[in-house]
Amino acid sequence: MKKDKYEKIMEIARRRGFLWPSAEIYGSVAGLFDFGPLGSILKHNIEQKWRELYLIQEGFYEVETTTLTPEPVFIASGHTAHFVDPITQCEKCGEGFRADHLIAGTLGIAVGGKKIEELTKIIRENKLRCPDCGGNLKDAEYYNLMFKTTIGPGSKRIGFMRPETAQGIFILFNRMLRFYREQFPFGVIQIGRVYRNEISPRQGILRLREFTIAEAEIFVNPKDKSHPRFAEVANEKLAWYPKNEQFKNGKMLEITAREAVKNGYVLHEQLAYYIVRTKQFLESLGIPNDAIRARQHMPNELAHYAIDCWDVEVKTDRFGWIEVTGIADRTDYDVKAHAKLSKTDFSVKVGGENVIPHVIEPSYGIDRIVYCTLEQAYREDSKRTYLAFPKSIAPVRVGVFPLVSKNGLPEKAQEVDRILRIAGFITNYDESGSIGRRYARADEIGTPYSITADYDTIKDQTVTVRDRDSTRQVRVKISELANVLQKLLLGEINLDNAGAPFR
Numbered sequence: 288m289k290k291d292k293y294e295k296i297m298e299i300a301r302r303r304g305f306l307w308p309s310a311e312i313y314g315s316v317a318g319l320f321d322f323g324p325l326g327s328i329l330k331h332n333i334e335q336k337w338r339e340l341y342l343i344q345e346g347f348y349e350v351e352t353t354t355l356t357p358e359p360v361f362i363a364s365g366h367t368a369h370f371v372d373p374i375t376q377c378e379k380c381g382e383g384f385r386a387d388h389l390i391a392g393t394l395g396i397a398v399g400g401k402k403i404e405e406l407t408k409i410i411r412e413n414k415l416r417c418p419d420c421g422g423n424l425k426d427a428e429y430y431n432l433m434f435k436t437t438i439g440p441g442s443k444r445i446g447f448m449r450p451e452t453a454q455g456i457f458i459l460f461n462r463m464l465r466f467y468r469e470q471f472p473f474g475v476i477q478i479g480r481v482y483r484n485e486i487s488p489r490q491g492i493l494r495l496r497e498f499t500i501a502e503a504e505i506f507v508n509p510k511d512k513s514h515p516r517f518a519e520v521a522n523e524k525l526a527w528y529p530k531n532e533q534f535k536n537g538k539m540l541e542i543t544a545r546e547a548v549k550n551g552y553v554l555h556e557q558l559a560y561y562i563v564r565t566k567q568f569l570e571s572l573g574i575p576n577d578a579i580r581a582r583q584h585m586p587n588e589l590a591h592y593a594i595d596c597w598d599v600e601v602k603t604d605r606f607g608w609i610e611v612t613g614i615a616d617r618t619d620y621d622v623k624a625h626a627k628l629s630k631t632d633f634s635v636k637v638g639g640e641n642v643i644p645h646v647i648e649p650s651y652g653i654d655r656i657v658y659c660t661l662e663q664a665y666r667e668d669s670k671r672t673y674l675a676f677p678k679s680i681a682p683v684r685v686g687v688f689p690l691v692s693k694n695g696l697p698e699k700a701q702e703v704d705r706i707l708r709i710a711g712f713i714t715n716y717d718e719s720g721s722i723g724r725r726y727a728r729a730d731e732i733g734t735p736y737s738i739t740a741d742y743d744t745i746k747d748q749t750v751t752v753r754d755r756d757s758t759r760q761v762r763v764k765i766s767e768l769a770n771v772l773q774k775l776l777l778g779e780i781n782l783d784n785a786g787a788p789f790r
């Protein structure tokens with residue numbers, strides 16, 4: 288049977304140490320994945336790119352709040368009441384199913400948003416059974432997706448593993464306001480693990496029970512949702528898919544951010560600004576423009592706290608368009624709720640007036656972005672399979688090889704490897720198998736440059752530098768190598784002006 292792209296990528300990811308199912312020796316569990324050595328570096332490099340955007344370019348400081356959260360936080364935010372899915376359980380085998388998905392899948396009718404009583408009625412009337420064992424299904428009920436635990440011994444103090452990082456930021460509002468010396472508006476960012484006890488995750492790495500999100504919570508004046516730097520992105524075009532087009536099964540609109548705001552598709556500049564920045568961020572990871580779109584939430588998918596929300600989606604081979612980022616206007620819902628329950632004043636002075644800030648939230652699913660980056664980097668031709676990562680995010684920057692593993696060449700290559708590590712490069716030294724196989728292994732994990740020490744290296748202190756994408760090579764002096772590689776990786780020079788052509 289022919290493998291699809293997802294299988295091919297996951298096969299490389301497993302074999303080469305990007306992604307492994309968690310607790311594999313015990314049979315593993317759906318929705319839990321470990322990052323192997325290369326996946327871990329790739330993920331960190333992507334997170335670093337995200338920080339370049341939000342921490343450095345936008346100037347939003349980062350916090351790291353706890354993943355274990357006391358109950359009142361999620362009572363105020365509405366998660367204990369609203370963060371639920373309808374579920375039905377099998378009486379015989381105990382398996383749980385999303386009730387609405389089960390109905391949609393077996394009967395082909397859309398029941399999104401229906402109450403559990405109505406779902407139970409449909410299950411009974413149509414005599415639906417457990418898809419796994421044919422057993423009887425129980426009445427539908429609400430199932431909260433948060434992992435509940437207790438803090439300390441006994442059951443007095445309830446805690447939850449956070450399902451989003453946002454709440455940890457909201458409750459720090461006053462501290463952050465002081466940190467910014469009352470300068471308003473301001474943004475706060477956070478990258479961290481979150482937990483959602485999904486009912487039956489069946490999309491591999493794309494639906495996880497523990498994953499990493501990167502979020503910015505931008506506190507703005509409710510009366511002014513213009514963006515001071517909107518002009519920088521206003522003329523950028525992308526594919527917008529507003530709700531009215533989705534209603535009539537219409538088309539995506541290839542328009543600029545300015546047009547999207549002016550024509551009222553997107554509520555205001557703040558949302559449009561971060562949608563464009565997200566597109567640029569994804570492009571910097573090698574995801575092409577034509578695989579990116581901004582899709583507005585339909586009224587029935589809009590979260591209880593949001594007045595407008597756009598998903599930035601990436602087109603995937605197996606799963607079609609998937610959400611990698613959600614950009615929402617959460618209004619004052621959360622800030623107000625925490626102010627009320629904690630009896631804290633969360634207002635800010637704007638022009639002599641006390642206002643409750645509104646929150647603009649771009650929220651990124653890092654694991655999905657890692658997958659999309661892998662998928663877009665995947666290349667296959669008659670000679671080889673390789674990952675064409677942008678150089679700035681490739682996990683291993685440089686491969687270092689002796690041409691043969693004898694006659695003093697390994698020692699020479701190790702000396703070069705040492706020089707490059709001292710200069711700060713993540714390298715991979717490899718002397719096993721033929722040089723062709725070593726190039727192939729380096730290409731497969733997306734190493735942008737491979738250095739080979741050959742017999743000339745001993746004579747004239749030069750090595751060859753091979754480019755992953757073109758497979759062309761040049762000769763460079765060892766004394767200049769670190770500097771040349773630095774410039775190549777930053778894209779300041781290309782291979783042709785990096786050294787003398789070789790072969």
Ligand SMILES: [Zn+2]
Nearest residue numbers: 377380417420
């Ligand atoms: Zn069953």
